[in-house]
Amino acid sequence: MSDIKKRLGEVWGWLDDRLGLSSWGELARKKDVPLHKHTVWYYLGGMTLFLFLIQVATGILLLFYYRPSAEDAYESIQFLMAEVEFGWLIRSIHAWAANLMIFTAFLHLFSVLLMKAYRAPREITWISGFMLLALAMGFGFTGYLLPWNELAYFATRVGTEIMGAVPLVGSFLGRVLKGGEDVSGATLTRFYAIHVAVLPMITAALLGLHLYLVQKHGMSIPPEVERRGGGRRSMSFAPNFLLRDLVGWLSALAIIAVLAAYFPAELGEKADPFAPAPAGIKPEWYFMFMFQTLKYLPAHILGIEGEALGIMAFMVGGALLMIVPFLDRRSGRNQPSPLFTWIGVAIIVYIIVLTILGYAANPTQ
Amino acid sequence: MMMTMGKLLRCTPALLAGFLLAPKATAQEPESSCVTCHAAFGDERLSGPVESYPNDVHAAQGFDCVACHGGDATVAGMGAMDPAAGYLGVPEGEDVLSVCGRCHSSAQFMRRYDPSLRVDQVAEYRTSVHGQRLLQQGDDRVATCSSCHPAHAIKPPSDPNSSVHPLNVAATCADCHANPEYMSPYPIPTDQHEKYLESIHWEKLSVARDLSAPTCNDCHGNHGAAPPGVSWVGNVCGQCHSVMAERFNQSFHSRIFAMLGNPGCATCHNNHEIKLADIEMLGVDEGSVCGRCHSAESRGGIVATRMRTLIDSLSLARERADSILERAENAGMEVSQAQFDLNGATTALVSARTAVHSFDVEGVREEVESGLEVAAQAWERGQEAMDDLRFRRTGLAISVGIIVLLIIGLVLKIRQLEPAGAGPSRKSAPGGEAR
Numbered sequence A: 001m002s003d004i005k006k007r008l009g010e011v012w013g014w015l016d017d018r019l020g021l022s023s024w025g026e027l028a029r030k031k032d033v034p035l036h037k038h039t040v041w042y043y044l045g046g047m048t049l050f051l052f053l054i055q056v057a058t059g060i061l062l063l064f065y066y067r068p069s070a071e072d073a074y075e076s077i078q079f080l081m082a083e084v085e086f087g088w089l090i091r092s093i094h095a096w097a098a099n100l101m102i103f104t105a106f107l108h109l110f111s112v113l114l115m116k117a118y119r120a121p122r123e124i125t126w127i128s129g130f131m132l133l134a135l136a137m138g139f140g141f142t143g144y145l146l147p148w149n150e151l152a153y154f155a156t157r158v159g160t161e162i163m164g165a166v167p168l169v170g171s172f173l174g175r176v177l178k179g180g181e182d183v184s185g186a187t188l189t190r191f192y193a194i195h196v197a198v199l200p201m202i203t204a205a206l207l208g209l210h211l212y213l214v215q216k217h218g219m220s221i222p223p224e225v226e227r228r229g230g231g232r233r234s235m236s237f238a239p240n241f242l243l244r245d246l247v248g249w250l251s252a253l254a255i256i257a258v259l260a261a262y263f264p265a266e267l268g269e270k271a272d273p274f275a276p277a278p279a280g281i282k283p284e285w286y287f288m289f290m291f292q293t294l295k296y297l298p299a300h301i302l303g304i305e306g307e308a309l310g311i312m313a314f315m316v317g318g319a320l321l322m323i324v325p326f327l328d329r330r331s332g333r334n335q336p337s338p339l340f341t342w343i344g345v346a347i348i349v350y351i352i353v354l355t356i357l358g359y360a361a362n363p364t365q
Numbered sequence B: 001m002m003m004t005m006g007k008l009l010r011c012t013p014a015l016l017a018g019f020l021l022a023p024k025a026t027a028q029e030p031e032s033s034c035v036t037c038h039a040a041f042g043d044e045r046l047s048g049p050v051e052s053y054p055n056d057v058h059a060a061q062g063f064d065c066v067a068c069h070g071g072d073a074t075v076a077g078m079g080a081m082d083p084a085a086g087y088l089g090v091p092e093g094e095d096v097l098s099v100c101g102r103c104h105s106s107a108q109f110m111r112r113y114d115p116s117l118r119v120d121q122v123a124e125y126r127t128s129v130h131g132q133r134l135l136q137q138g139d140d141r142v143a144t145c146s147s148c149h150p151a152h153a154i155k156p157p158s159d160p161n162s163s164v165h166p167l168n169v170a171a172t173c174a175d176c177h178a179n180p181e182y183m184s185p186y187p188i189p190t191d192q193h194e195k196y197l198e199s200i201h202w203e204k205l206s207v208a209r210d211l212s213a214p215t216c217n218d219c220h221g222n223h224g225a226a227p228p229g230v231s232w233v234g235n236v237c238g239q240c241h242s243v244m245a246e247r248f249n250q251s252f253h254s255r256i257f258a259m260l261g262n263p264g265c266a267t268c269h270n271n272h273e274i275k276l277a278d279i280e281m282l283g284v285d286e287g288s289v290c291g292r293c294h295s296a297e298s299r300g301g302i303v304a305t306r307m308r309t310l311i312d313s314l315s316l317a318r319e320r321a322d323s324i325l326e327r328a329e330n331a332g333m334e335v336s337q338a339q340f341d342l343n344g345a346t347t348a349l350v351s352a353r354t355a356v357h358s359f360d361v362e363g364v365r366e367e368v369e370s371g372l373e374v375a376a377q378a379w380e381r382g383q384e385a386m387d388d389l390r391f392r393r394t395g396l397a398i399s400v401g402i403i404v405l406l407i408i409g410l411v412l413k414i415r416q417l418e419p420a421g422a423g424p425s426r427k428s429a430p431g432g433e434a435r
Helices: A002-017 A021-030 A037-061 A073-082 A087-114 A122-143 A150-164 A170-178 A185-217 A223-228 A236-264 A286-298 A306-324 A338-359 B005-021 B033-040 B044-055 B064-071 B077-081 B094-103 B121-127 B129-137 B166-177 B192-196 B200-206 B216-220 B232-236 B242-250 B252-260 B267-269 B299-330 B336-358 B361-417
Strands: A032-033 A234-235 B425-429
Touching: A002 A021, A021 A236, A032 A236, A037 A087, A037 A185, A037 A236, A073 A087, A073 B336, A087 A122, A087 A236, A087 A286, A087 A338, A122 A150, A122 A185, A122 A306, A150 A170, A150 A185, A150 A286, A150 B299, A170 A185, A234 A236, A236 B361, A286 A306, A286 A338, A286 B064, B033 B044, B033 B064, B033 B077, B094 B121, B094 B192, B121 B129, B166 B192, B166 B200, B232 B242, B232 B267, B242 B252, B242 B267, B242 B336, B252 B267, B299 B336, B336 B361
Parallel strands: none
Antiparallel strands: A032 A234, A234 B425
């Protein structure tokens, strides 16, 4: 036994000399996580990262069987679901973990927003995180079409049509994305390339930057806790925080397993571009608040097309949210900033209400 | 400008030729005296044609009153209706045939307007019961062209408002044939329309809007309308139900029915009140058609019972397979290929039911057995899917169990690191690096 330990110690020493592993361990041991009543929100970033890693792993496995063409895509997924050992599980985990990832990413974003964790020097951390959420939604949009089934086809058609309404660049962007005037096999290969190559590459770079910045600046303490002053409590990242993280990750894994076993990802009918669109086409839940808003807008507002104006409003809103660290000067000076708290709450309420309305609305209207 | 009678007579052939060969758009022509006078009459019988004719298919092609009625529309007043100018009045009886046939029987003329339109309507009409009664017996109560194609409001059959659109044909025929008073001189029933409205053919036509489903003219002919003869009923039904007709024609029933004077297909399926041919028709139970002639113990009764048993066995096997596949699908299993393959059993079932018309047990058995094989394979795949489902649920329970144990282990480890009451805190200092 001691012989094995000795050998392992030698291997560790050899690697440490070359890779500087002990300095990493030292870093982890020194790293602290502030302890206060909002500490629980710190787990969301790690949870999103864990779900992203599940996406990477299951996505790579799906690539072994997926064939990206209008002729083969549906059949390859059908084969994967019916014939490949645990193919159903891999696809179902990929689908469920994707939804959960976007959900935790949203929670992470809003927890950071309400805790004002974006204030200096974490502006770039916030911006990179915001862009990662946008990328995650891009992953969702492009991945949804890949099974080439009826619902995905028509939802993408609606989605790309909305994109086409973006002022000035909409029509160009729509054509580039679709590879033509309408959603077709060319769209599928483009979405595939974006889903498995373009977005992962950008995400990897941004995620690296985001994690580096989190490591560099540590966890932000909410201003109200900071203002209260007094003794500051914290726990060590390794092992205390990491063990708690693991509990969360395992719980998420159990939830995904239950969802995958009881509600495996459906495949439906193969897409038929000549078939009439089924009633009640709805986007993925995370696009619902935008979709529903566009439905409420009148055809024209002040002479501008309602839909185009809605999309512009979302783009401006998103841009403002992205640069919120530069807008919220009071938080930057560590002063109370209730206006931005209320704006954050209003955004959350708006998203929740519009999403509920989207699902409650009559699909034919 | 008035023309003298002599000029009119000399011009008539030229005028007629002009009307027939070179019709022009009515909008560009001066208003005819026929329209001027008839529109001014308060009497519906005289003004009606003027009101309805603009929507007539002939008006759309530029034909005016003179094309059918003759006369000279350029002459004002009653002079327009001068017989010397070829005025025919209102054609009736046999005259209707010659007025319509003048154009519609000329291939040379018709090809200028609709080259695909047949030109044998009048010839066919002469062979019909209507035509024979009119032409041989002088019966002017029978239908002529304008009875079904109402003069001044004629529309092409493709127009849903046309009296001869597939959805309207039955009602058009029923105008006379369902009128007991009008039909009283003729020894035929008047309940055909009533019965037809109860048939599967009308249901397909009117509910499913399948315009290929048969209406009166599809079985009786349109211009050559006549009841199908006993010996050729099968040919009429066989236009659509070709496989059944072929099997029936080769069966001994075909010969026996002919000997007995039974009307082929209609013996079992009726003629106008043709119901959906369900499986209950087969066998000797109550409500079956075989049982009308065959007792259960007779050879025919035994054959019918065997055929019914075979088909029932396939129906049952197919339903069983379908049910298990549906359960698997509802549980989220991917069984679409098996469901697609099960269509083979449905096809075999249809073939077996078709084979019944040969009244040969072995022919039915052959189709049933191929279907049973397909159904058995589909059922097995459904069973495998259900087994796989159980495996998934068991696997899930074990995996979740392991995960829960790991979580418990982690919680215990955390407690070990942080004894109760001590909490995870390791620092208690003002300020600090973290922000």
